[in-house]
Amino acid sequence: xxxxxxIIRKARQICAWRIRTFLRSVCAVVAGGLGLAALSGTPAxxxxxxxxxxxxxxxxxxxxxxxxxxxxCRHSLQEVVSSLAPRVNAGPDKTHxxxxxGASAAALKRKATExxxxxxxxxxxxxxxxxxxxxxxxxxxxxxxxxxxxxWSGQKPETTNIAISEGTWMTAPAFAAMIxxxxxxxxxxxxxxxxSNAANLHLLDQHDTDLKGRPEAIVSSSxxxxxxxxxxxxxxxxxxxxxxxxxxxxxxxxxxxxTAAVNGTRQAAIPICADLKxxxxxxxxxxxxxxxxxxxxxxxLSRTLLIPVSETRLN
Numbered sequence: 001x002x003x004x005x006x007i008i009r010k011a012r013q014i015c016a017w018r019i020r021t022f023l024r025s026v027c028a029v030v031a032g033g034l035g036l037a038a039l040s041g042t043p044a045x046x047x048x049x050x051x052x053x054x055x056x057x058x059x060x061x062x063x064x065x066x067x068x069x070x071x072x073c074r075h076s077l078q079e080v081v082s083s084l085a086p087r088v089n090a091g092p093d094k095t096h097x098x099x100x101x102g103a104s105a106a107a108l109k110r111k112a113t114e115x116x117x118x119x120x121x122x123x124x125x126x127x128x129x130x131x132x133x134x135x136x137x138x139x140x141x142x143x144x145x146x147x148x149x150x151x152w153s154g155q156k157p158e159t160t161n162i163a164i165s166e167g168t169w170m171t172a173p174a175f176a177a178m179i180x181x182x183x184x185x186x187x188x189x190x191x192x193x194x195x196s197n198a199a200n201l202h203l204l205d206q207h208d209t210d211l212k213g214r215p216e217a218i219v220s221s222s223x224x225x226x227x228x229x230x231x232x233x234x235x236x237x238x239x240x241x242x243x244x245x246x247x248x249x250x251x252x253x254x255x256x257x258x259t260a261a262v263n264g265t266r267q268a269a270i271p272i273c274a275d276l277k278x279x280x281x282x283x284x285x286x287x288x289x290x291x292x293x294x295x296x297x298x299x300x301l302s303r304t305l306l307i308p309v310s311e312t313r314l315n
Contacts, residue, residue: 215298
């Protein structure tokens, strides 16, 4: 064997050894990863879901010219937020309340600007809105009736269109567009309103400013065409009462708490509705069989885990 052939043979042996060593190292890393995945219950090649920071925006408007007491909205918001915030670890700096005089269109727009600058893709926003929703004279491109959020105003506007043009009230599509200025990774919207037709379950994904890639969920306190009842003593919205109750008792995720609230509201509405019908004329019949609706195609409610009740001050 010549000197050149000897050098080439040794070089090949060295390269082969280095390749085997490299492959063994790679295999060890992969095997270690598989072992850790088995121990942790996480499939290899996947990442743990990012833990999102929860924020709450609560809006309550009971205008003084509406038949219900202005305190109903205040009571409803306080009960829901005081029960929800500790379960999702939303401290005072991450909880935003707009109530009655503080829930004007101007105040809501200011708060929206603040949240648009504050929220990041590491955040989840939960919105609870308790306010009247009215029909407008504006017909949407889809041919459906337009609806408006009747935000706070000291006097009842002359017409819905005037209220919209003057910025006193906000259309449902404008509200949805406002929500899409927030950079939060997920949004859960809970609409506790007297007019469920405005709480279209596709409110957030059927307009020009939709954020196609962001998961969103909507909970409506009543089904299509149904009214949202008050409690028997008329001090709080019926859905708010049962949502707050569920949040003080239910373990698991927001899905379990919402399911309990839906079931509790539906059952409690039966005697309330029966009583209402005895005081209603044939010309003023309303559908008071309240059945809340949930639209959650991305399972956000199940992903929103609740802190155990024992670790909060709710009990």
